[in-house]
Amino acid sequence: MIEAPKGTRDVLPDEIGRWQFVEECARETFERYAFREIRTPIFESTELFARGIGEGSDIVAKEMYTFHDRKGRSVTLRPENTAPVARAFIEHQMHRAPGLQRMYYIGPMFRYERPQKGRMRQFHQIGVEVFGSDHPAVDAETLEMLMAFLGRLGLDDAELALNSVGDPVCRPVYRKALLAYLEPRRDTLCEDCRRRMADNPLRCFDCKVEADRAVMARAPAITDYLCAACREHFGRVTEYLRAYGIRHRLDPRLVRGLDYYRRTSFEVTLQGLGAQNALLGGGRYDGLIKELGGPEVPGFGFAVGEERLVMSLPAAAAVSRGTPEIFIATVDERGVERALLVARALRRVGRRVVFDPLPDKSLRAQLRRANDLQVRFVLILGETEVRERAVTIKRMSDGSQETIAEDRVGARLAEMAGA
RNA sequence: GUGAGUGUAGCUCAGGUGGUAGAGCCCCGGGUUGUGGCCCCGGUUGUCGUGGGUUCGAGUCCCAUCACUCACCCCA
Structure with a gap:
């Protein structure tokens, strides 16, 4: 892998x-x-x-x-x-x-x-x-x-x-003063600090060794120089x-x-x-x-x-953002085609819509998925709805639902979302 | 570059003294022939990091190797 x-x-x-x-x-x-x-x-x-x-x-x-x-x-x-x-x-x-x-x-x-x-x-x-x-x-x-x-x-x-x-x-003046302080104490310092003295003695202040920290605590401060x-x-x-x-x-x-x-x-x-x-x-x-x-x-x-x-x-x-608000469920191929068109219409007016084409999955499974996604509404496009050019809107918060004409879905969702 | 720890299911982890793998979560199906959450029932999931070795037999012991994690160095 x-x-x-x-x-x-x-x-x-x-x-x-x-x-x-x-x-x-x-x-x-x-x-x-x-x-x-x-x-x-x-x-x-x-x-x-x-x-x-x-x-x-x-x-x-x-x-x-x-x-x-x-x-x-x-x-x-x-x-x-x-x-x-x-x-x-x-x-x-x-x-x-x-x-x-x-x-x-x-x-x-x-x-x-x-x-x-x-x-x-x-x-x-x-x-x-x-x-x-x-x-x-x-x-x-x-x-x-x-x-x-x-x-x-x-x-x-x-x-x-x-x-x-x-x-x-x-800085060069301070560096000299710091080295003048460190030189006599070289033997008490750790190996790393002795190396630091050569390339950048100011780094000795970063040392985590207890004994060294005590030495550095009494070292001259740059602010005095x-x-x-x-x-x-x-x-x-x-x-x-x-x-x-x-x-x-x-x-x-x-x-x-x-x-x-x-x-x-x-x-x-x-x-x-x-x-x-x-x-x-x-x-x-x-x-x-x-x-x-x-x-x-x-x-x-x-x-x-x-x-x-x-x-x-x-x-x-930890804000979650841009999560879909509407899920579309279908039960057959006729519904899939309607779903594509309904989804496009809703997206054109700014709604976030998710359509997983899973007509083979039970409606139950699709609703479970909608629940996982935490959408507010599910649109059901079953056999009856497709035949009558209608859409069932289910409000997930309380489970209530209504069936309305397909061309009224956008307006109705706007009302329900605002309420 | 140095040191220590850990590698088992998608995830989090169990698996004294060697007898060829398990839980929870997740996922899928059903309980509801078109209705989520809670609950119940059932089911799938693995080259046990990799390669060698010891052994009748290795997830377990030994060696090597890789990866990850943490720490040192240093820095964001």
């Missing part, structure tokens, strides 16, 4: 309502803030991610789905979408448009990893990007939009953690958040894995997600456009893991 590839899965019709609910909520919320959708290719030149995300990041180093096309070009299934959106921004000279550019996207991403709870090789992200301003109000307003979005989904226990990771002026400009920016962001009344936790140990982040960095965590408790992450990336060969344009954005979102949705949000 051929099965879905490792790390991929089907979202079946029974579950799709939750996905559609989340996506509609996202579109509606984001568009209130003047964000517009952008759709970029699902694969890009490998170089885009190597330069955008950073050669040293785990994503680029070991998690990309990279292959060569028939002409030998190296292409990669996108592992994230900020770099592709930035690429599109540059390619289409969007900095020449007046004002800020605000975009959102919804779609699949790919990372070659061992699957576990909340982590798939093909997963989906809902994300937004704002280009063209480094004003802290952009950070604050986008965060406010994010929290509004989560609120509409009923995720009230989401926790926002916030930090500033500095910029190319102050920010340059004046970064400190000013971060201060303004938190002020705006206070003005909004948005609950958040300042976490000087919050570091993110992608190289392009500057200044504001944040994530939202939720209980119940398993070991992968980050629901989303984001931040400011003022150097990215330039790095990719574009003009000096600042940016800010975040990406939500849609699987993790759907997983965390309150049960009450």
